[in-house]
Amino acid sequence: MSTVGNSTNIFWHECPVGKADRQKLLNQQGCVVWITGLSGSGKSTLACSLGRELHSRGNLSYVLDGDNLRHGLNKNLGFSPEDRTENIRRVGEVSKLFADAGLICIASLISPYRKDRNACRALLPDANFVEVFLNMPLELCEARDPKGLYKLARAGKIKGFTGIDDPYEPPLNCEIEIQQKDGVCPTPNEMAGKVVSYLEGKGFLHAH
C-alpha cells in the first residue's frame, strides 16, 4: 500500500500477461520515438511517413500527435509554460503505456522544454526512448507556415508562439538529428528511413 502524488492507499496490480509476452506476439520491441522541433519543422510529416513505413514492414506503431491530442486528452490545456509541461507529461505517460503494450509509439510534439522531454525519457529504460530532433531553421518553418500561425504570431495576434516570442530548447544529446544538407531538407521518406535504420540497428523491429 502506498501514496503516489495525491493518491493515497493505492496498490499495484500485476497481470499474468506481460510486456515480454506482447512483444513476442508482435515480433518487435516496444519503444518511444519522440519527435521534437519547431512548428512547421515536419514533425507530423515524419511521424506519418515513419508510421507508414513501419506498417508496410509489418511493425505495429501508433502516432501521438500534439495537435491531435489537443482535440481530446489535452483539450483543457493551453500554451503557457505550465500547460505545455503538463501536456508533455501526459503524453510521456501515454507513450510509456503504448511502449509497454509492445508498440513503436511515435510521439510528435513541439515539446520545447528540455527538462520536460528528459522527464519523459526518465519514464523508460534509456535505450527505449529515441529522441529525434527536427533541426530545421526558423526561417524555413516560417516560410512553410502551412497553418498561417507564424504570420499571426508576427502580427502579434498569437502571443507566446514557439520560436517567435516563446523559447525552444534544442536537445543536447538526442539519438537522431535531422538537418538540411546544402540548404536542402531530406524528403519525408529519407527522414523516415533514417529512423527506421536506427530502430533496425538497435533491434526494436524484431523479437529478441
Ligand SMILES: Nc1ncnc2c1ncn2[C@@H]1O[C@H](COP(=O)(O)OS(=O)(=O)O)[C@@H](OP(=O)(O)O)[C@H]1O
Ligand atoms: N503559442 C503556440 N506555440 C506553438 N504552437 C502553437 C501555439 N498556438 C497554437 N499552436 C499549435 O499547436 C501545435 C503545437 O502543439 P504541441 O502540443 O505540440 O505543443 S507543445 O509541445 O505543448 O509546446 C502547433 O502545431 P505544429 O505546427 O504541428 O507543431 C501549432 O499548430
Ligand SMILES: Nc1ncnc2c1ncn2[C@@H]1O[C@H](COP(=O)(O)OP(=O)(O)O)[C@@H](O)[C@H]1O
Ligand atoms: N521533409 C520535408 N520536405 C518538404 N516539405 C516538408 C517536409 N516535411 C514537412 N514538409 C512540409 O512542411 C509543412 C510543415 O510540416 P508538418 O509536418 O505539418 O510540421 P509540424 O508537424 O512540425 O508542424 C507541411 O506543409 C509539410 O508538407
